[in-house]
Amino acid sequence: MPTINSPLTDDAYKVVTEALRDALIDLIDLSLLGKQAHWNVVGPRFRTIHFQLDEVVDAARKHADIVAERSATVGSPADGRAETIARDTQITRLDAGWIRDDDVVAAFTGLYEGLIARMRQRAQDVEQADPVSNNILLDVVEELEKQYWMWQAERS
Numbered sequence: 001m002p003t004i005n006s007p008l009t010d011d012a013y014k015v016v017t018e019a020l021r022d023a024l025i026d027l028i029d030l031s032l033l034g035k036q037a038h039w040n041v042v043g044p045r046f047r048t049i050h051f052q053l054d055e056v057v058d059a060a061r062k063h064a065d066i067v068a069e070r071s072a073t074v075g076s077p078a079d080g081r082a083e084t085i086a087r088d089t090q091i092t093r094l095d096a097g098w099i100r101d102d103d104v105v106a107a108f109t110g111l112y113e114g115l116i117a118r119m120r121q122r123a124q125d126v127e128q129a130d131p132v133s134n135n136i137l138l139d140v141v142e143e144l145e146k147q148y149w150m151w152q153a154e155r156s
């Protein structure tokens with residue numbers, strides 16, 4: 001089995017790979033919930049929310065890829081399997097079925113609060129251990145906080 005040499009010390013490796021692992025789970029689950037809501041939103045604001053959710057999904061997938069590849073780069077295989085996401089996600093779940101536009105906005109506004117707090121903490125955790133991963137996670141925080149502003153602005 002080939003292994004990838006890590007540029008990190010053992011202590012830094014542990015901190016960084018844990019942060020990247022958890023960030024990947026959050027981002028993959030965000031992309032899944034974004035599509036779930038994209039398909040099932042109903043109400044007068046259907047089009048706005050429908051397309052806003054695809055922006056969420058596109059950004060989550062883009063950042064998930066960057067985070068996963070950083071994990072591999074520092075020597076830890078990425079784990080984006082459905083079973084891992086289902087078991088370890090910390091994102092508040094959505095119920096199955098149609099979801100009203102106002103309820104989508106409320107649900108996503110709420111889930112971003114926890115998501116941003118966790119992502120900021122991870123960025124802070126890796127700040128000394130690996131500035132490159134810190135930079136990657138700060139980019140994620142920037143994107144999530146921008147989206148959080150938009151969700152808040154959508155609230156009726």
Ligand SMILES: [Fe+2]
Pocket residue numbers: 038
């Ligand atoms: Fe679509």
